[in-house]
Structure formats: C-alpha cells, structure tokens
Amino acid sequence: MSKEKDTQALANALLQRAKRLADEEKKLAEHERERILRAARERLAQRRERAEKEASQAAEQHYRRLVQRAEQDIRSKLEKLRWTLIEAVLIDLRNHLHKLHKEPDRYRELLQGLLAEACVTLRRDDLVAQLNNRDHAAFREGWQQLLEAAGCHAGIELSERRCDCVGGVRLENRDADLRLDNTFEARLERLGPVLARDIDAALFGSAETSGEKVHAG
Numbered sequence: 001m002s003k004e005k006d007t008q009a010l011a012n013a014l015l016q017r018a019k020r021l022a023d024e025e026k027k028l029a030e031h032e033r034e035r036i037l038r039a040a041r042e043r044l045a046q047r048r049e050r051a052e053k054e055a056s057q058a059a060e061q062h063y064r065r066l067v068q069r070a071e072q073d074i075r076s077k078l079e080k081l082r083w084t085l086i087e088a089v090l091i092d093l094r095n096h097l098h099k100l101h102k103e104p105d106r107y108r109e110l111l112q113g114l115l116a117e118a119c120v121t122l123r124r125d126d127l128v129a130q131l132n133n134r135d136h137a138a139f140r141e142g143w144q145q146l147l148e149a150a151g152c153h154a155g156i157e158l159s160e161r162r163c164d165c166v167g168g169v170r171l172e173n174r175d176a177d178l179r180l181d182n183t184f185e186a187r188l189e190r191l192g193p194v195l196a197r198d199i200d201a202a203l204f205g206s207a208e209t210s211g212e213k214v215h216a217g
Helices: 002-102 104-122 133-139 143-150 184-204
Strands: 127-131 156-162 168-173 179-183
Touching (some): 104 127, 104 168, 127 133, 133 156, 168 184
Antiparallel strands (some): 168 179
16 A cells, blocks of 8 residues: 555656746746747838838938929029020120111211221231221211221221221231131130120129120120
8 A cells, every 4th residue: 555655746846847847838938939039020120120221221211312303403494594584685785786786876886896906916017908888878078087096007908898887996917827806706705705705694694794795895
C-alpha cells in the first residue's frame, strides 16, 4: 500500500512539474508572441513613416516643379509683354519720324544736327550729300545757308542722286569709298539696342539709361 502511495505521489509530483513547465512554456510563448507582435508593429510603423515621408517628399517635389513651371510661364509671358511694349514704342517712334517733316522748323533743326555730326565725324572737304525727293526739293535752294547753320565750314555738295529714305541725310566722299549714313532708317538700326534699353528703363525702371539718344525727340 505504501508503494502505491509513493507511486501516486511521484505521479502527482511529475504532473505538477509538467504543469509548471507547461505554464512556463506558455508564458514564454506569450512573451515571444508579444515580442513578435511588437516588433511587427514597430516595423509596420517604420514602413508607414517611411512611406509617408516618401509620399511627402514626392508631393513637395511635384509642388516645386509645378511652381517652377508656373513661374517660368509667367516670366515668359511677362518677357513677351515687355518686348511687345518696347516694340510698340519703337513703332510709335518710326511713325513720329515719318510725320516729322510736317513740322518744318523742327525737321530743319534735326537735319542741321545730322549734317553737323557728319562734318565733325568725317572732317572732309570732298563730301557729297544725298536727300530724299521731298527734302531735295525743299532744301536745294537754301543748301548753303543750311550748311552754314549746321556749322559745316567745309563744302558739302548736294548730289542730284536721291536717297530712298524717310528723312535724314546720307554722305560720302566723291570717290564713294567713305560713307556716313545719317538717314532715319540707318540711325534707328544702329541705335536699336540703345533705344530698347532706354525704353525698357523708362517703362520698367530695370535697365541703365544710355547716354546716347536720337536727335529727333
């Protein structure tokens, strides 16, 4: 009977030990499960954070590209408008020069200035001047008086050849190997960049005004 009790006690002890071991294994399993779940949640949170960061960076880059594109488009449109306005002023200037002969006194003063500039620049006594048909008829009789008023002490012969121009004067020496074109068209072409800068400065205040001006104002 004692042996049976011992056996029963041993069995109970083994059972209790097995139960404790099972409880310990269960607790370890639960801890491991919690650890795995916590690690999984952390990895998921990290991936979510990276995804959100990458999405935010992509959105920011896209936004910057859109802003840059919009700014470039605005600058392009403003530049076109800028040059449209400058060209409009130059067209007005050309139209003004076309009509300048309707103001005889002012036109005569301008022509004197162009002749004076030619005399100072060329300093020759064998110059020949060409005018357009209208000016040739208007100044042929008083040509010498015009030269004297311009301060041209050296003689400048008035050619019978006409200049195909709106106004102004074209000069060359008798050998035709030296020329100064002071017609309105030639001066506008030479002064084009300077005029554009001056107009730009006057309209937008963004360029230094050049000291060189056309004589017709």
